Amino acid sequence: MMAFVKQLNGMSIPNDLDPSRFARRIRAHALRMVFRAKASHIGSCLSMADILAVLYTRVLSIDPLNFHDPDRDRFILSKGHAAAILYAALAERGFFQVDELATYCERSSRLTGHVSHGVPGIEVSTGSLGHGLPMAVGFALAARADNRSSRVFCLLSDGECDEGSNWEAILFAPHHGLDNLVVIVDFNKIQSFGRVSDVLDLEPFADKWRAFRWNTVEVDGHDLGALEQALSAKLTQPGKPTAIIAHTVKGRGVSFMEDKLEWHYKSPSDEQLVQALAEVGI
C-alpha cells in the first residue's frame, strides 16, 4: 500500500497542465487503480484519456478552490464506468490529493467503481447509461436562463448511444437552440458484447447527429491539438449544440489492450502492469 502511494506521488506534478504529460499521468493512474482493485473498464478509460486531458488542462473553466462557482463549466461523464480515469484527472487537476486514488473501490472510499458525486469536482453520479445527456441539457437550459457564460460538456460512450433517452435529448437540444452544450462521443467502436457494427450499428453516425441539427465535428480522439481546437471553438453556428465525434481506440496507449474487447473486463497482471506503464511512458 505505502509503496503504491509513493509511486502515485512520484508521478504527480502539481499544476502541470501540459495535456500530453497530463494524459500520460492519468493513464498511468488508471492502470494502477484498476490493477490494484482488480477492476474492469481500463479499455474504456484509456480510450478517453486524451479527451479528458484536453478538457481538464485547456478547456474547462473550473477552479478546484471554488468548485461551486455557479458560472463554472460543467463536465458530465455519462459513461460512468470509466470513473477511474476521471478521478485521476480530478486529482491531477487539484480537486483532491493524488494519494486518495489508491483507495479506488476500497471499503468506505469515496472513489466508487462508477462515477460518484461524492467526489470533489464531480457534478453528477452516473453508471446507468443514457442518463448524462438529459441532465446536461438541464444544466444548459438553466445556465442560459440565468444568463451564465457556462458551457456544458457531456462525454458519451458509443455503446450508450443505443439508449433511447439519449435520442430524446438529442432531439431536444437543437430545438431549444442550446449552443452552450457540447457532446463528445468516445467512438472506440467496441461495446460490451462486441463491435458496435455487429451489436447495433450506429452508422452513418455523424450524419445522424447532423440530421438532428447538431453542429457536428469529427476528430481524431487522440490528436490533442485537434481535440483542443474542436472543444475550444467559439460558436461557429449560434443556436446549435455541438457534437464532437471523437474517433478513438479502446485501450489506447497500451499495445496489448488496443482495440481489444476483453479489456472492457480484465484487469492487468503484475507483468502486464509493468509493461503497460512502460508503454504509456511513466
Place this chain on the structure above:
Amino acid sequence: LRTTFVKTLTEIADENPNIWLLCGDLGFSVLEHFAARHPKRYVNVGVAEQSLAGIAAGIALSGKTVFIYSIGNFPTFRCLEQLRNDVCYHGADVKVVSVGAGFAYGSQGYTHHAIEDVAIMSALPGMEVFAPCDPLEVRVATQLIAGSGNPSYLRLSRAGEPVLHSAEPADLRVITFLREGGDVALLASGPIVSLCLEAAEQLAALAIQAAVVSVPCLKPLDEASIMHLAQGGVPIITVEEHVMRGGLHAGIASLLVAHPKRPVVSGLGIPEPVKKISRGGNREELLSESGLSAASIISRVRAIVGR
C-alpha cells in the same frame, strides 16, 4: 384538482423566480395559465419522459425547484430510473405531478390507470408522497412541496372533485379528521375519501358512528397520530384507490403491527389485476367493480363491528 394545482403553482411562481414547470406534452387546457405567465420557466419537452426527468434533475441541480407534469404512469414508471438515480440519489429538488390517479381516466384502459404508483414512488429514497383528497388539500400540498426542498410525488385525480374540508388544513403532513365517530375509523387518501364520508353518513342511520380520516401524506406517514388513534382500540379500515400492496393499507398495517393495543386493521383496495383485460366504465363504475363503493365500505364495517 389539476386546475387548483396549476393556479396555486402559478401564484407561487409569481413570487419565487426559481420555480420551473416541465411537461411531457400533456396538460392541454390546463398548463397554459402557467406558460403564459412564466414562459421562460415553462418547457414542454415533448413526448419524452426519460428526458423530462433527466432535464428536470439538471435544472434542479442548478439551484431551481422543478415540477414535472404528465398523466398517470408516464412521469413515474416511464422514467423510474431517472427519478431514482438522477433525482432521488442526488436530492434534486424535483416534484413529480401525476394527473389521473387510480381510475380517474375511466374507460381509457389500464395504460391510463395509475394504481401501483404510490407503492413504486414510496420505494424511492427520500421521495415524499402526497395524495390530496380535495382542492383545499391540493393547494396546501402544492405550497408545501414547492418549499420543502425534497423530491416529492403529488398524486392528483382529475377535475371536478368536491371540497371535503371545511377549511384549508394547516399541515398536510398530518392526518385530518373530516368526521368524528367512535365505532370505527375509515382512513383514506385522495378523492376516495368522499366515498368514506358517504358510507359514514349511511352508517350513522344504522347507529354506527364512523370517523373519516384523510391521510394526504403517504410518505412520511403521520406515525404519531396513527399510533395515537390506534390507542383507543377502535377498528381501522383503510380505503385506497390503489392496489393494497405498497399503498396506504400496507403502510398503516406495518406501522400498527408493533402497537401493543393493536386494533383490528382491515383494508379495501383494488385487487391486483393479473392479466386483466380492460373494460369500459367511468371511475365510479370501475371502483365499484373493484369492490370500492359506499356499499362495500358499509358491509366491511358491519362485518367488523358486528352490527
